[in-house]
Amino acid sequence: MTLTLADFTFTCEGTCPHTQARAGYFVTPHGGIPTPCFMPVGTLANVKTLTPAQLKETGAHIILSNTYHLHLQPGEDIIQAAGGLHRFMGWSGPILTDSGGFQVFSLSAIRQINEEGVTFRSPLDGRIIHFTPELSIQIQNALGADVIMAFDECPPYPASPEEVEAAVRRTTQWLKRCVEAHRRSDQALFGIVQGGVYPELRRRAVEEVCRLDLPGYAIGGVSVGEPVEFMHAVVRQTAPLLPADRPRYLMGVGTYAEMRAAVAAGVDLFDCVIPTRYARHGTVISRGKRWNIKNAEHRRSLDPIDPDCPCYTCRHFSRAYLCHLIRAQEILGYTLLSIHNITELMRYTQKMRQAILEGQFHEHWDPWS
Known part of the structure; x- marks a missing residue:
């Protein structure tokens, strides 16, 4: 052919x-x-x-x-x-x-x-x-x-x-x-x-x-x-x-x-597979870092994962709720973290694209700084 x-x-x-x-x-x-x-x-x-x-x-x-x-x-x-x-x-x-x-x-x-x-x-x-x-x-x-x-x-x-x-x-x-x-x-x-x-x-x-x-x-x-x-x-x-x-x-x-x-x-x-695999283990990808939503510091936090993130999860739910879902092994928790983690990596590549188009990209460029 x-x-x-x-x-x-x-x-x-x-x-x-x-x-x-x-x-x-x-x-x-x-x-x-x-x-x-x-x-x-x-x-x-x-x-x-x-x-x-x-x-x-x-x-x-x-x-x-x-x-x-x-x-x-x-x-x-x-x-x-x-x-x-x-x-x-x-x-x-x-x-x-x-x-x-x-x-x-x-x-x-x-x-x-x-x-x-x-x-x-x-x-x-x-x-x-x-x-x-x-x-x-x-x-x-x-x-x-x-x-x-x-x-x-x-x-x-x-x-x-x-x-x-x-x-x-x-x-x-x-x-x-x-x-x-x-x-x-x-x-x-x-x-x-x-x-x-x-x-x-x-x-x-x-x-x-x-x-x-x-x-x-x-x-x-x-x-x-x-x-x-x-x-x-x-x-x-x-x-x-x-x-x-x-x-x-x-x-x-x-x-x-x-x-x-x-x-x-x-x-x-x-x-x-990282964004969804991480989500199933309670790991959050955010602003260049990763951390575990199950940690005690998040149990009472009413903040979103990232107030600047436009994803459904960050617009509607607190860290405390996500911490609860993952600790309870509720499927919704895996869904909400997967939504955020994939959105995060999509935003990351989109920010690299925009930086290239604007002439601001270089190998050590950091979109979150």
Whole structure:
């Protein structure tokens, strides 16, 4: 299949004169995405504890779901019969689906990798599943997300140069098979750059992936156990090598410092489970810091989390009420903290975007100061 960019355009609207940071606009069939942009994770066709209406109110533009998990349950055939993932989950905005490649990394105890793909036993019913690049694309074509990811091998940290080089080679070959298997021109297939912490392997991976002239590119294989300074170095070295006229996506990263450093290197999109996972543990993300709402100091506080935050939670509820809900393990508490935490990260990326457009962004810029 010949891919077309007719429905997928990326426009750079502003750049930082001191860094590689850029403010862009990525158009998809289900709407535009102002970048830099954080993507909440909805692994199983839902962002945990939130309705689509609540999610939209956080300012979310695009969300991520997972091919591997949706294949296991409920199955892509059911979702396709429902009219695709957008209709199935009631989300009208853009969706990105991960390929299942990260499970090659995370399921290391129950899987085997060869040139054909990955074989593993389903954790749900024990059946043997042969996950190949072709199957990953077939599932994603059925799901109908706007952006789909190529099937890749994500090597762990630490890994030897020989192991990482094998993963880069396999990822390149799998990408070519993904391109051949792709059947829908209304879905943008992104390639993934692997290479571990080795600059030459990263450079080689960029060259090989970019030869296929895809609608967008991702930096994978970070936040897999490596020291944070290694992650920053990889992103600084890799992002500027990717085409300037296509969106750049850093996979699995969603903390303040890591997003800020990545934006300074020229990254546009991020995803992470942090905001909802933190919420389920009572952790609040606010103004560059994180703290636990269950702490005794909040039990009698009638203040909101942040009086300047426009989210539903901060407009209506006190810290004392949220402390009570989380201590009592009430589901509403998880919902309200998730609303705030996602809103916080959306505001953070929006503030970076505005700073770039106004010529005020630099790597050590702090939106909360």
